[in-house]
Amino acid sequence: MQRYFKTTDLDTFELSSDDSYHITKVMRNKIGDNIEVVIDKKLYICEITKISDLVTVKKVQEVECDSELSCYITIAQSLVKEQKMDLILQKLTELGVSSIIPVKTERSIVKIDDSKKDKKHHKWHMICKEASEQSHRVTIPMVNNIMSLKELINNKKDINLICSLNENTKPLDSYLTKDVKSILFVIGPEGGFSQKEEAFLIENGFECTTLGKRVLRVETAAIYVASVINHIYKG
Numbered sequence: 001m002q003r004y005f006k007t008t009d010l011d012t013f014e015l016s017s018d019d020s021y022h023i024t025k026v027m028r029n030k031i032g033d034n035i036e037v038v039i040d041k042k043l044y045i046c047e048i049t050k051i052s053d054l055v056t057v058k059k060v061q062e063v064e065c066d067s068e069l070s071c072y073i074t075i076a077q078s079l080v081k082e083q084k085m086d087l088i089l090q091k092l093t094e095l096g097v098s099s100i101i102p103v104k105t106e107r108s109i110v111k112i113d114d115s116k117k118d119k120k121h122h123k124w125h126m127i128c129k130e131a132s133e134q135s136h137r138v139t140i141p142m143v144n145n146i147m148s149l150k151e152l153i154n155n156k157k158d159i160n161l162i163c164s165l166n167e168n169t170k171p172l173d174s175y176l177t178k179d180v181k182s183i184l185f186v187i188g189p190e191g192g193f194s195q196k197e198e199a200f201l202i203e204n205g206f207e208c209t210t211l212g213k214r215v216l217r218v219e220t221a222a223i224y225v226a227s228v229i230n231h232i233y234k235g
Contacts, residue, residue: 001045002027003036003133005140012049012058020055023048034060041138067137069096071233072182075226076101076152078189079110080218088222089124092141093131095226096234099142100128103152107191112146121145149197153204157182162201163221164208165192172209172225176232183229187221 004019015023015037023029029048037046037057043065050056075097077088085102092100102124112120124143132140147155158180161172176183186201193201202208211224 001034001036002029003038003043003136005038005129005133007039009039012056014054014056017054020051020053023055024051029055036063036136038138043138065136065138067096067135068139069098069230069233071180071229072098072157073226073229073233074099074101074155074157074182074184075222076103076147076155076184076186077222078103078105078187078218079108079112079146080189081110084219085110085124086127088219089127089141089143090131091219091223092226093128093137094135095223095230096137097141097226098139099144100124101144101152101155102146103186104146104148105189106194106197108189117146149200152186153201153206155184156205157184160184160201160206161186161209162193162198162206163187163211163225164198165210165215166198166208169208169210172211172228173232175207175209176229178232185225185229187218187225190218 004015006013006015023035029035031048031051033048034045035048035057037044043063044059045061045063046057047060048055049058075092077100079102089100121143128141128143159175161175163186211221216224
């Protein structure tokens with residue numbers, strides 16, 4: 001059953017124009033069909049009662065749903081090319097990440113003009129929304145505004161980790177104990193962090209971790225990290 005998100009909590013309500021289009025033109029649903037709607041992290045079975053420009057539905061039943069991780073996971077991802085960033089957002093959402101912070105770094109190839117930031121942020125949010133619907137989550141990951149590393153250190157969690165290529169760093173799973181409630185993991189751009197950036201993060205309470213002996217692409221690293229964390233904190 002297809003899932004959608006709604007912010008207004010009423011017994012009968014209209015869905016957005018995008019969701020209405022998807023229901024009628026893509027899913028080909030009819031009046032009387034049921035869909036799933038998430039409102040404030042609660043899942044409801046809803047019946048379609050009217051189809052016009054916007055689809056109207058009514059709540060039928062609240063359903064128990066436990067699809068979220070037991071740990072709040074934030075991935076700070078250095079800006080990368082559009083297709084890679086879109087893939088990272090989609091897969092991090094599917095793997096249960098709670099929030100994503102796009103980060104400017106010295107070696108980031110991508111530069112986003114201030115005039116395009118709102119449009120880009122909206123696109124990123126919609127990617128996460130659609131991935132949350134597809135993967136049957138009850139939350140949509142928060143996509144933060146683009147930050148610098150100086151701004152990032154104000155968002156620290158219980159554990160704060162850097163994906164590092166330096167030797168003699170501890171493996172990721174050595175940090176992931178069951179009592180940890182929140183994690184911030186920072187992933188660099190294609191060229192990695194500069195020595196100055198890595199030193200700055202370490203000075204501000206971040207610890208280096210390795211993902212193994214092989215050098216991974218940025219998008220692979222993000223998916224690997226989220227997969228390992230997902231396995232530990234699946235609830």
